[in-house]
Amino acid sequence: MPVFTAISHAAFVEDVTALATAIRADVGWTPTYIVGIGRGGLVPAVYLSHATGLSMLSCDRSSQLADFAGDVVVRLAGHSHAGERLLFVDDINDSGLTIGALRTALATAGAISGSIRIATLIDNRVSAQRVDYRARVIDRTVTKDWYVFPWEAVGPDTALQKDAAAVPERIGQRQSTSNA
Numbered sequence: 001m002p003v004f005t006a007i008s009h010a011a012f013v014e015d016v017t018a019l020a021t022a023i024r025a026d027v028g029w030t031p032t033y034i035v036g037i038g039r040g041g042l043v044p045a046v047y048l049s050h051a052t053g054l055s056m057l058s059c060d061r062s063s064q065l066a067d068f069a070g071d072v073v074v075r076l077a078g079h080s081h082a083g084e085r086l087l088f089v090d091d092i093n094d095s096g097l098t099i100g101a102l103r104t105a106l107a108t109a110g111a112i113s114g115s116i117r118i119a120t121l122i123d124n125r126v127s128a129q130r131v132d133y134r135a136r137v138i139d140r141t142v143t144k145d146w147y148v149f150p151w152e153a154v155g156p157d158t159a160l161q162k163d164a165a166a167v168p169e170r171i172g173q174r175q176s177t178s179n180a
Contacts, residue, residue, distance in 0.1 A: 119131060
């Protein structure tokens with residue numbers, strides 16, 4: 001069974017506050033919009049929007065529906081041409097697949113790279129992708145826990161187990177304690 005590590009609401013709020021502080025401290029770059037990456041980045045983006053006073057948009061990469069991801073990415077790329085800066089927010093940069101796919105889609109749509117930044121609550125230091133802002137850093141070569149964010153905690157355990165089982169190389173297994 002995977003090792004599930006719950007992130008409390010208080011720890012989540014601390015992480016959002018840390019991101020807001022880092023964004024405000026970056027005097028050379030201020031986002032025009034916070035963009036939540038669906039599904040895991042939507043809740044953090046809402047909180048970060050409130051913490052920074054910046055408006056929020058969303059892009060649902062998890063749905064696999066073009067009009068909620070592809071079409072939106074094209075429109076967001078257009079905003080970068082208008083001089084607007086977009087801060088994309090996700091819950092975790094684990095393998096880097098989501099962020100890499102998003103960056104590729106934005107580049108294909110013609111986004112201006114200097115207008116795009118990424119923030120995550122948790123950043124895996126050995127991920128294939130780098131982020132610009134992070135609240136905390138893990139190393140997946142050492143830490144194999146499957147993090148359960150407050151919004152995921154309301155789902156059934158079977159959903160968590162299914163999500164974790166989809167990426168077995170990134171999770172640890174709890175050892176049996178039976179004395180057989």
